Amino acid sequence: MIAVFMEIRDGKIKKSSLEALSEAKRRAGELGVEAAAVLVGGAVGSLAPGAFALGAAKVFVVENGSLADYSSQAYALALAEFVGQAKPAALFFAATAMGRDLAPRVAARLGAGLASDCVKIAVKAGALEFTRPIYAGKAFLSLTLKSTPKLATLRPNMFPLGEAVPGAGAVVKLDVAIPDGAVKGRVSGIIKEDSAEVDVAEADVVVSGGRGLKGPENFALLRDLAAVFPRAAVGASRSAVDSGWIGHPHQVGQTGKTVSPDLYVAVGISGAIQHLAGMSSSKVIVAVNKDAEAPIFKVADYGIVGDLFEVVPRLKDELKKALAE
């Protein structure tokens, strides 16, 4: 069985967890085993249909009042208990803030190997082979894991979401005791950013700005452009972040986030090697820059050489028209 931890935010299963489940279903099919989902929380059993719809044969439900708020310690305990009882061959997580926080704890508890931030998973000679970027994507490492189970976190936006088809399967409830004193840290609150903007790592479209924007106020141009798309985010180069024009959560590159959206639009970004590392796996790259020699044009599928202040507003208008059709 390949099991997938379902991350729940705002009472819903995260899209990136459903992507991971879709991938588990595909690879499990090749291995001739089942895919399963694991729901952990206070009262989460009602979310099982979402996992069945993507092909989970079983949904394991670990409910406990002390799991209502996320705690890496308590969740690791719950998942280790699940592994002990259900004995999956592999356990996948989405490589989100929670998945990256939790998966290593589970791996350490089980003494199992973990492949972080995978962008590709294959079955070779009956074994799972994981491919993941290192040096923020300047190189790619393929590896196998010797342990059972094999743990992996899967990068959001890299694995296609399967088609949801209403389905049903077995719901298996597991009891987990969380001893008093075993949990010494937990989440006490979440502070949302003002905007309802999606995170750059999860967006389908990323519109990024660099030094060519000349100042923080001009990021408004990029926000307007991003607003044309349904799931778009504003990104930035390191120099824009280091100049204080926009917060670090928006930084794309080796000391920021590595992104792989369907469309990446680099505006006024020259294309330093550490920025290119973070966005070169985007499906389509567009660059707007006044310098025809800028390195960004070497990786761009489409480029406009011109003044971004003239190009971007017109691009927004044209995109609006095209998307309205």
Added chain:
Amino acid sequence: MNILVFVKRVPDTESRIRIQHETKSIVEDGLNFVVSPYDEYAVEEALKLREAKGGTVRVISVGRDEAVVVLRKCLAMGADEAFLVKDDSPETYDGLRTARIIARAVERKFAGTDLLLFGKQSVGADNSQVPAMVAELLGLPQATVVTKLEIDGPSATALREIEGGMEKVVLSLPAVVTAQKGLNEPRYETLKGIMAAKKKDIPVVKLEELGLGPDELASQVEVVGLDVPAQRQAGKILQGDPAEAARELVRLLRDEAKVI
């Protein structure tokens, strides 16, 4: 308070990575090695906490002799002591192996620590595994990817970055915290600090001293391939009238690239 900071020696972010295919490893010749950038935020946070609350800041690196250079930089920034846990094995990309070494070193050599600080990931292996694994092995709570940390007596409150916002985590000490960019602005070494750091002894902890068995030191990871990505081909460049270029770009995105 007694703080341990764990640092790693990595190629700087300007590095162009080349592969040695026979050994499935990175070519190190010509690379410029530095303290992994996120680890610098961890060192700075430790120094700030010591300034506010007293105590000691000890910096530890697991690796080959060359790691002494990055330890010296941390001493020059102001750390009290530095230790090298000597591990000559090549990069395994297995976080658990490193985490076991660190956890055992903490138990055997650095008991009485209040806070274990790490960078949120090493710039290179990009695993983001070791700190949380160390926390689990030692039974400590953790806050990863932290941009704000407050210590109040026996507990800590951390803000950690999550998708579209921040998560507030309350921890009892001792605890593991990993630093994200934005936590602070790392200081530069002073000349005085550099001179003092040169004179300091950096004790070496041998792997054998930690009493780890061969199973615990075996890597769970088998590297089956290592490669650089195929170079993207430069695409179509549009010049001239901005309005026309924008119109043509949108047509290409719709009809050719089919992304809109």
